[in-house]
Amino acid sequence: MTTDVDTPRPERQTGGSRAGSSLRRLLTLREGSIVVVTILAIVYFSVLNEHFMTTANLKNLLPYFAPFAILAVGEVMLMVAGEIDLSIGSVYLFTPFMFYEFHELGLSLVICLVASLLCAGAVGMLNGFLTAVVGISSFIVTLGTLLGVGGLTLIISNAAPVDMPGAEVTSKTVQVTHVVNGHKITLPEQVNSVGGFARVFGAGVYSELFWALLVVVVMHVVLTRSRWGMYTIAVGGNRHGAAEAGIKVRRIMIRNFILCAVLAGFVGILEATRASTVTPDTAGAAETMFRAVSAAVIGGTLLAGGEGTVIGALFGALFLGVLRDGLTLEGVSADYLDFILGIAILLAMCINVYVGRVRKGSGHG
Amino acid sequence: MAEDLADDVLRVENVSKRFGAVTALRDINLHLRKGEVLGLLGDNGAGKSTLMKIIAGFQNADSGRIVVKGEEVTFRDVDHARSLGIDCVYQDLALVNELDVVQNMFLKRELVSRPVPLLARRKMRRLTREALDQIGINIPRLDVPVARLSGGQRQAIAVARTVTSEADIILLDEPLAAMGAKEGAMILDLVQKLREEGNVSIIMIAHNYVHVLQSCDRVNLIQGGQITFDKPTPETSVEELNEIVVEEYRRARRAAHAD
Numbered sequence A: 001m002t003t004d005v006d007t008p009r010p011e012r013q014t015g016g017s018r019a020g021s022s023l024r025r026l027l028t029l030r031e032g033s034i035v036v037v038t039i040l041a042i043v044y045f046s047v048l049n050e051h052f053m054t055t056a057n058l059k060n061l062l063p064y065f066a067p068f069a070i071l072a073v074g075e076v077m078l079m080v081a082g083e084i085d086l087s088i089g090s091v092y093l094f095t096p097f098m099f100y101e102f103h104e105l106g107l108s109l110v111i112c113l114v115a116s117l118l119c120a121g122a123v124g125m126l127n128g129f130l131t132a133v134v135g136i137s138s139f140i141v142t143l144g145t146l147l148g149v150g151g152l153t154l155i156i157s158n159a160a161p162v163d164m165p166g167a168e169v170t171s172k173t174v175q176v177t178h179v180v181n182g183h184k185i186t187l188p189e190q191v192n193s194v195g196g197f198a199r200v201f202g203a204g205v206y207s208e209l210f211w212a213l214l215v216v217v218v219m220h221v222v223l224t225r226s227r228w229g230m231y232t233i234a235v236g237g238n239r240h241g242a243a244e245a246g247i248k249v250r251r252i253m254i255r256n257f258i259l260c261a262v263l264a265g266f267v268g269i270l271e272a273t274r275a276s277t278v279t280p281d282t283a284g285a286a287e288t289m290f291r292a293v294s295a296a297v298i299g300g301t302l303l304a305g306g307e308g309t310v311i312g313a314l315f316g317a318l319f320l321g322v323l324r325d326g327l328t329l330e331g332v333s334a335d336y337l338d339f340i341l342g343i344a345i346l347l348a349m350c351i352n353v354y355v356g357r358v359r360k361g362s363g364h365g
Numbered sequence B: 001m002a003e004d005l006a007d008d009v010l011r012v013e014n015v016s017k018r019f020g021a022v023t024a025l026r027d028i029n030l031h032l033r034k035g036e037v038l039g040l041l042g043d044n045g046a047g048k049s050t051l052m053k054i055i056a057g058f059q060n061a062d063s064g065r066i067v068v069k070g071e072e073v074t075f076r077d078v079d080h081a082r083s084l085g086i087d088c089v090y091q092d093l094a095l096v097n098e099l100d101v102v103q104n105m106f107l108k109r110e111l112v113s114r115p116v117p118l119l120a121r122r123k124m125r126r127l128t129r130e131a132l133d134q135i136g137i138n139i140p141r142l143d144v145p146v147a148r149l150s151g152g153q154r155q156a157i158a159v160a161r162t163v164t165s166e167a168d169i170i171l172l173d174e175p176l177a178a179m180g181a182k183e184g185a186m187i188l189d190l191v192q193k194l195r196e197e198g199n200v201s202i203i204m205i206a207h208n209y210v211h212v213l214q215s216c217d218r219v220n221l222i223q224g225g226q227i228t229f230d231k232p233t234p235e236t237s238v239e240e241l242n243e244i245v246v247e248e249y250r251r252a253r254r255a256a257h258a259d
């Protein structure tokens, strides 16, 4: 565990313009640098391409961003406690298949949702138990469950895609009246619709955004203003000291593993419902996990534990989404995309580290 | 003698503790009277901290009895010991560097609002400020992570946290270790004040004989996991304590030579 013990230094004189000082205040926040970097990226793409700041494109952007924000928030709660969960990729994939299986048993959609999320939670509990009680490093444990649960998904699905129950699209033709040059004309138009459950849980245009913002707000309050959040920081910052102070370290760790897995399962269901079908693509699942971890890390959460931010994870995910969407809009070929994304992540991290150093006032050493 | 027993707020009877091949405590017996300050001396590795951790409910003894305020107890956890009025300032302080002064002061005894249990930060900050002022600890900012405080300030916070808690059996494991002369005197004054008020009973571990003779009612010496010396401070002196410890050392060296 690295700690820097500095003597407190007097507050630096805040001079300059008002905008300058509020920017400086923003940068003193842990999530400040990623917020600034994200805004710069948005401005850049808006200037570069007139189609970027359109409603249509913002709708395109959402699935690049909202699911990862939720996954990253779960990861933040674990990383702050000094652990990591690599298995979220597989849990994300596995949960909608469990949803499908429960539905095959004739259960209602809401029951299927609850039951499949319980399955996700069980994976989290297993991760937590093996890490906190047995004492295996979470990196190894969740690498194991990443593979194991991925394999389990292939077994129960027979490696074949399924249609997501409740997300069936029904089309009907309606008569729509237009006013053209003062004349009313009525034309038949095809309208696609999905059921209410699907619209709430992923298929509605703003459904994932709604859930992402809800999860971010709730977990931000939990991390910064609740006992649970404080104990999470204590467990990640000084595990032995936390135990001496009487904190139930194992309980906190297991709880955070369960939370992370349930959020991953929930995102899996949102995404499957949005696409109305789900394919057992384990490679894609691992990639999803890497993106979520990246979002958490570039948001300003330390892998070492003790420090992290939920708001930062939101912006980390937004930054990655904006980059992907912006570069795609620019017609950057898929071959270059990951390369550029990788460099952008490294750059964002460098800025984070630099700003972090300035924030802590420990100079440039 | 019967009166003595009734006066004990804490009795440790025949407690043993092993860590693998190391025997940290062997059949140790110790008692603490109500309102008394007991000084605990001993070499490095003698088992002092282990004894404190067992009394604080952080570690379990392998065998033996612990009697708190007349009732035998087997601690389930730290909270259990705390509910019986026992609180410890650990040698490693148990502070979380990433949390600020207020959060560390209230770690595991946070105040929360109702009905939604969110941390009552303003109230905790006010109480922290009051507590630190009362003790005379000067920490300019309470909203900085404790990582940025000096070793002495951190130690002061750990002591303040325990002293201002509800506890009436207070364990201080080397509370002066990181303190400068002035700050150390402040902690000793604090112990002196508590001693005069007589509401709490204290076990204080220290390596400095002078401090112990100054601030304690009674001295225990722990050697090789056992109490080998137990006298009221007026009946002993720096010379006597020094003599015992040095004698022990000489004997050990002679024994080593003889082998």
Ligand SMILES: Nc1ncnc2c1ncn2[C@@H]1O[C@H](COP(=O)(O)OP(=O)(O)OP(=O)(O)O)[C@@H](O)[C@H]1O
Pocket: B019, B022, B023, B024, B042, B043, B044, B045, B046, B047, B048, B049, B050, B051, B091
């Ligand atoms: N958790 C542990 N695991 C293994 N051995 C331990 C553990 N805790 C203490 N010990 C051993 O028990 C013995 C007593 O340790 P303890 O910390 O109680 O000594 P101490 O009297 O507090 O010493 P010091 O003055 O250096 O603080 C030592 O030999 C130590 O190595």
Ligand SMILES: [Mg+2]
Pocket: B048, B049, B050, B091, B173
């Ligand atoms: Mg010790």
